[in-house]
Each structure stands twice: as structure tokens, then as C-alpha cells.
Amino acid sequence: MYYFVFKKLKNILLSIISFLFIEQITAQSFSLLTNNESYAYNDFSSHQFDVFSFSGNPSSLINENNVSYGIFTERKFMLKELSISKFSFSANTSKGTFGSTVSHAGDGEFSQNEIAFYYARKLSSSVGFGIGFDYLNNKQYTYHSVRAVGSSIGMNAKFTPQLQAGISFHNPAKLFISNNQSISLEYKYEFGIGYDASAQFYLHIHIIKFENSPAEIICGFQYLPSKKFYCKAGIQSQSKSMYIGAGCKIMNMFFSIMLLNHPQLGPSPVLMIDSRMNDISKQKDYTLQ
Numbered sequence: 001m002y003y004f005v006f007k008k009l010k011n012i013l014l015s016i017i018s019f020l021f022i023e024q025i026t027a028q029s030f031s032l033l034t035n036n037e038s039y040a041y042n043d044f045s046s047h048q049f050d051v052f053s054f055s056g057n058p059s060s061l062i063n064e065n066n067v068s069y070g071i072f073t074e075r076k077f078m079l080k081e082l083s084i085s086k087f088s089f090s091a092n093t094s095k096g097t098f099g100s101t102v103s104h105a106g107d108g109e110f111s112q113n114e115i116a117f118y119y120a121r122k123l124s125s126s127v128g129f130g131i132g133f134d135y136l137n138n139k140q141y142t143y144h145s146v147r148a149v150g151s152s153i154g155m156n157a158k159f160t161p162q163l164q165a166g167i168s169f170h171n172p173a174k175l176f177i178s179n180n181q182s183i184s185l186e187y188k189y190e191f192g193i194g195y196d197a198s199a200q201f202y203l204h205i206h207i208i209k210f211e212n213s214p215a216e217i218i219c220g221f222q223y224l225p226s227k228k229f230y231c232k233a234g235i236q237s238q239s240k241s242m243y244i245g246a247g248c249k250i251m252n253m254f255f256s257i258m259l260l261n262h263p264q265l266g267p268s269p270v271l272m273i274d275s276r277m278n279d280i281s282k283q284k285d286y287t288l289q
Contacts, residue, residue, distance in 0.1 A: 041053070041056070041192075041204050041206060041218065041220055041222075041234065042194075042202065042204075042222065043056050043057050043060035043063070043166065043192060043194065044057075044060060044063075044156070044164035044165065044166060044192055044193065044194025044204060045063065045164070045194050045196055045202045045204075045222075046063055046158075046161065046164070046196055047196050047199045047200075047202065048196070048202045048222055048224070048230075049063035049064060050068065050070070050254075050274055051064075051068035051069060051070045051088045051089065051090050051099075051274050051275070052070060052072060052086075052088050052272065052274065054090060054099050054118055054120070054130070055088070055101060055116070055118075055132075056168065056190060056192070056206070057130065057152075057154040057156065057166045057167075057168040057190060057192065058099070058118040058119070058120055058130030058131055058132040058152055058153070058154045058168065059120050059128045059129055059130030059154035059155050059156035059166055059168070060120070060128075060130070060154070060156055060166060061090060061097040061098075061099050061118060061119070061120030061128075061130055062097060062120050062121070062122050062128035062130070062156055064090045064091070064092050064097050064099075065092055066091075066092060067090070067091045067092070067275075068089070068090050068091075068274060068275050069087070069088065069089045069090075069274065069275050070087075070088050070272060070273055070274025070275060071085070071086065071087050071088070071272070071273055071274075072085070072086050072088075072270060072271060072272040072273070072274075073085045073086075073270070073271050074268055074269070074270040074271075075268065075269055076268045077262065077265045077266050077267070077268055078266060078267060078268070078269075080107055081106060081107050081109070081110060082105070082106070083105065083106070083107070084103065084104070084105045085103065085104050085105075086101060086102070086103040086104075087101065087102045087103075088100070088101045088274075089101075090118075095121075096119055096120060096121035096122075097119070097120045097121070098117075098118065098119055099117070099118035099119075099120075099132075100115075100116065100117050100118065101114070101115070101116045101118075101134075102114070102115050102116075103115075103116075106139075110139065111138075111139045112136060112137065112138050112139070113136075113137045113139075114134055114135065114136045114137070115134065115135050116132055116133065116134035116135075116150075117132065117133055117134075118130060118131070118132040118152075119131055119132070120154075120156075125158075126157060126158040126159070127155070127156070127157050127158075128155070128156040128157075129154070129155055129156075130152075130153070130154045130155075130156070130168075131151070131152065131153050131154075132151065132152040132153075133149065133150070133151050133152075134149070134150045134151070134152075135147070135148075135149055135150075136148050136149075136150060150170065150171045151170075151171060151172065152168060152169065152170045152171070153168065153169050153172065154166055154167065154168030154169070155167055155168075161196075162195055162196045162197070163193070163194075163195050163196075164193070164194045164195075165191075165192065165193045165194070166191070166192055167189075167190065167191045167192075168189070168190045169187075169188075169189055169190075170187065170188035170189070170190070171186065171187055171188065172187065186210055186211040186212065187210070187211040188208065188209065188210050188211070189208075189209045190206065190207070190208045190209075191206070191207045192204060192205065192206040192207070193205050193206075199224075200223060200224045200225070201221065201222075201223050201224075202221060202222045202223075203220075203221050204218075204219070204220055204221070204234075205217065205218070205219050206218040206219075213238075214238055215238075216236055216237055216238035216239070217236075217237040217238075218234060218235070218236050218237070219234055219235055220232060220233060220234020220235070220243070221233060221234070227249065228248055228249040229246070229247070229248050229249070230246065230247050230254075230256075231244075231245065231246045231247075232244070232245045232246070232258075233245070239262055239263075240263050241260055241261060241262045241263070242260070242261055243258055243259065243260040243261070244258065244259055245257060245258030245259070245270070247272070252275060253273060253274070253275060254272075254273070254274050254275075255272075255273055256270075256271070256272040256273070256274075257269070257270065257271055257272075258270035258271075258272070
């Protein structure tokens with residue numbers, strides 16, 4: 001009896017939320033996936049780049065020197081309705097570097113599915129260019145599906161072997177695919193700087209600006225005290241959220257956990273598994289024994 005009442009109340013609440021989103025979606029599409037990049041801050045590291053990093057700036061794929069793949073899952077604020085899962089793949093070839101992601105967010109009552117493709121190429125020894133396209137399908141409870149096509153473009157510059165910076169623009173062109181509706185994903189601009197103090201220690205600063213939100217500054221670091229273990233931490237200015245994480249290597253796979261904590265909304269646990277074929281322990285200047 002109580003479960004039935006709870007289910008009905010939950011459905012009513014989701015219907016109200018979906019209605020509010022539908023009212024706004026004629027101008028802009030809400031996306032759980034677009035706003036989820038708490039894990040993608042290694043994009044400007046020559047040593048610690050991982051397969052989850054290029055979705056923030058597609059040009060950062062130039063830091064991939066092999067083939068990598070991985071999966072991650074996040075339960076945002078411990079709510080099943082805001083859970084996110086993602087598979088990511090990247091490969092370096094003689095024609096450039098290719099990447100792809102497949103993502104799912106939400107549950108059966110409000111869910112989003114996205115598939116994205118990325119390509120990056122070096123324009124010179126120190127400058128890279130990248131582009132990406134993604135297809136997003138929103139399914140709202142009691143409403144039909146709403147679909148949109150997004151795009152991203154980015155540039156990456158290596159000023160020294162240790163220092164990189166890049167800028168990216170997400171959804172600069174309004175591309176629509178929908179059932180007699182005019183929708184689009186919100187603009188996003190991102191600037192980032194990464195500094196490899198050594199092959200083991202990486203610092204980064206990112207500035208991210210969404211179309212209808214104030215700019216946010218994210219600062220953090222990642223440290224590898226040994227070949228088989230790393231830790232990371234950072235802070236986000238706008239939400240005053242903090243994140244910490246750690247990972248260990250078992251055979252050729254890195255198993256990582258992260259915890260993002262919002263001061264009002266609570267924790268968001270993240271689990272990541274990736275191949276790390278771009279493993280820094282194989283690089284010539286990796287000095288740890």
C-alpha cells in the first residue's frame with residue numbers, strides 16, 4: 001500500500017518536472033549528460049591523459065598515443081533518476097586520432113541517450129585541432145521523445161613540453177532534429193590550462209561557461225606516487241563542490257573511485273574502469289620504480 005502511494009507521488013512529481021522541461025525545451029534542451037564532466041580534467045596532460053578526458057575538449061585527443069577504452073558510472077546526489085553511465089573509446093592512427101562515447105542518463109521515466117564521435121589532428125608539433133558531433137535523445141515521462149544534434153570544436157596548444165592550454169566551443173551551430181519542435185542544446189565555452197610538473201604530478205585549471213549560467217572555475221591535481229596507484233582532488237567555484245578520487249592498476253586496467261560532494265545536495269559517487277593503454281609507466285621519462 002505504502003509502495004503504491006509512493007510510486008504514484010513519484011510519478012506525479014516526475015510529470016511536473018517533465019512539464020517544466022517541456023515548456024523550456026522549445027528554446028533549449030536540458031541535458032544531464034552535457035553538465036556531467038567532473039571526471040574529464042586530464043585533457044591537457046601529456047602523461048596522465050585518459051580515455052574520459054576528450055569530451056571536454058575534442059582537440060585533447062592529440063594526447064592519445066595508443067588505443068584506450070573505459071566505462072564509468074555515476075549516481076548523482078545518490079539518486080537513481082540522475083544516474084549516468086558511459087562507455088568511451090579512443091585510438092591514435094596515422095590519419096589522426098578518433099574517439100567515441102555512448103552515454104545513458106536517468107531511468108525509464110526520464111532518460112537521455114547520447115552517442116558522440118570525435119576527431120583530432122595535429123596541425124603542427126605544438127598545435128592541435130579537434131571536432132565532435134553528438135546525437136541526444138530525451139525521453140520524458142508521459143511525453144514523446146525530443147531529439148537534438150550537438151557539436152563541439154576545440155584547439156590545443158603546447159607552449160612547452162610541460163604546459164598545455166586549450167579552448168573549446170560546444171554547440172556553436174544550432175542543429176535540430178525533432179518532431180515539429182525547434183530545440184537546441186545550450187552553448188558552452190571552456191578554457192583550460194594543464195601543467196605536468198613531472199610525469200607523476202599534474203595540475204589543471206578550467207573555466208567553463210554555460211549559456212545561461214555564471215562561469216565556473218575548476219582547480220585540481222592528480223598525483224601518481226607509484227606505477228599502480230594514483231590520487232586526485234579538486235574544487236569547483238560556483239557550486240563550492242569538492243571531489244576526491246583514487247585508482248589502482250590491476251593487470252592492464254585501472255579501477256578508480258571518485259566522490260563529488262555538493263554542500264547542499266550531497267555526495268555523488270563515481271566508479272571508473274579504463275584500459276590506460278596510454279599508461280605513463282611505458283613512457284621514457286617515467287622515473288618511478
